[in-house]
Structures are given as C-alpha cells and as structure tokens.
Amino acid sequence: GIQVEQSPPDLILQEGANSTLRCNFSDSVNNLQWFHQNPWGQLINLFYIPSGTKQNGRLSATTVATERYSLLYISSSQTTDSGVYFCAVVKYSGGGADGLTFGKGTHLIIQP
Amino acid sequence: EADIYQTPRYLVIGTGKKITLECSQTMGHDKMYWYQQDPGMELHLIHYSYGVNSTEKGDLSSESTVSRIRTEHFPLTLESARPSHTSQYLCASSEYGRYGYTFGSGTRLTVV
Numbered sequence A: 001g002i003q004v005e006q007s008p009p010d011l012i013l014q015e016g017a018n019s020t021l022r023c024n025f026s027d028s029v030n031n032l033q034w035f036h037q038n039p040w041g042q043l044i045n046l047f048y049i050p051s052g053t054k055q056n057g058r059l060s061a062t063t064v065a066t067e068r069y070s071l072l073y074i075s076s077s078q079t080t081d082s083g084v085y086f087c088a089v090v091k092y093s094g095g096g097a098d099g100l101t102f103g104k105g106t107h108l109i110i111q112p
Numbered sequence B: 001e002a003d004i005y006q007t008p009r010y011l012v013i014g015t016g017k018k019i020t021l022e023c024s025q026t027m028g029h030d031k032m033y034w035y036q037q038d039p040g041m042e043l044h045l046i047h048y049s050y051g052v053n054s055t056e057k058g059d060l061s062s063e064s065t066v067s068r069i070r071t072e073h074f075p076l077t078l079e080s081a082r083p084s085h086t087s088q089y090l091c092a093s094s095e096y097g098r099y100g101y102t103f104g105s106g107t108r109l110t111v112v
Helices: none
Strands: A004-007 A010-014 A019-025 A031-037 A043-048 A052-056 A059-064 A069-074 A083-090 A106-111 B004-007 B010-013 B019-025 B031-037 B044-051 B054-057 B076-078 B087-094 B101-103 B107-111
Touching: A004 A083, A010 A019, A019 A031, A019 A083, A019 A106, A031 A069, A031 B101, A043 A052, A043 A059, A043 B101, A069 A083, B004 B087, B010 B019, B019 B031, B019 B087, B019 B107
Parallel strands: A010 A106, B010 B107
Antiparallel strands: A004 A019, A019 A069, A031 A043, A031 A083, A052 A059, A059 A069, A083 A106, B004 B019, B019 B076, B031 B044, B031 B087, B044 B054, B087 B101, B087 B107
16 A cells, blocks of 8 residues: 655754654555644644645645655744644545555644 | 534443444535544554445454444444553545545543
C-alpha cells in the first residue's frame, strides 16, 4: 500500500515562531488532507489539498503532486497550535478500501 | 460544526463486557469508516462501509464488528471487551472522497 512519511517527528517552538511540516507519499494520490489532533484527541480537518496551494488565516498548505509531497506552514505560532499534525492520503484503486492512510504525525509543542 | 457524532466520548468498562460505540452522521454520506488509534500513534483503518448493508474489514485486524442498517448510522460492537482493546476509536464519513473525510470526536475506550 501507499506509504506516508512525515517530518520532523517532533518540534518544539517558542510562541510567535514560524514552522514548516512536510509530508512525503510513495504514490500518486487522489486525496490529501492535513489534520490537527488536539490534546483531547479530536481530529480537526485543516486542509483538503490533493494539489495546489491553500491558505486559512495563519495556516497554509502546498501540495506538489508530481513530486509526491505536501507542506504545511504555520506562521506566528500560538500555544493553541500545540498538538499532533497528521497528513493522510488516499489512492482510489477501483476496489477495496479507500480509507485514508495516515502518517505518524508531527508532535508540535508551542511554548509561551 | 460537527456533522458526525460519536458517543460516548469516554468509556471505562470491565473485561468481558459487551459494548457498542455509536456513530451517526447527518451529511447523507454513503461511505463511513472506523479507525483505531493508540496514544501518540497514527490512525489505522479497521472497518468501512460503502452504504446500507455493506461492511468490510480494513487494513488493521480487529475483533470488533460493525453494521450499517441505516445510511446515517454505523455502530461498532465489541462482544467481549479485553484490556488489549483499550484505544481511541474514531468514526469518519466521506462523499466518494471528493470533498475530504470528516471525523467525529472519537471514543476513548479503557478496558480494566
């Protein structure tokens, strides 16, 4: 199946700093999403971005489908940005499960 | 805006008990999924459904079972809970994956 690798695995930053999270995937994909999992375990959808660039406030994401990677940018970090950021992809195969395949996540800690 | 609902949010139960985790969505999505996540780890697909009366096992083997009698409802059942079932269970739905996958808030299960 498709492999998803995220980097860095852990990141500790001071409030106000900027960061870039990376997601590499091993095959072409039909869907790519970035999620934020808060300390209570809730998975919040940040971006649906199989290709191109999107922005939402302090967050933006870019997916270069031809090179099989996606980047998530967080600017002016706040303590509420802490948590785990997951990249997840799916490749439709015409049969079998088309559930998302997740990376292991980037554990982000923003210190005040 | 939660369009997919999971109950209970937290559950502590004794070994050998039968439990059902509830998942309902109001978006009319045909596809629904159950994921299992151990603390600090990635999510793994354990069950999915393409519609009413359709259920399939996912990538990760699980002793749980699911049913899909109504489009909006996709419950997960453990006939005899064991400590090894302790985990977080997240439900998701999608509309042919075109607009991404939406997740519920999850059920954190502890079997003692």
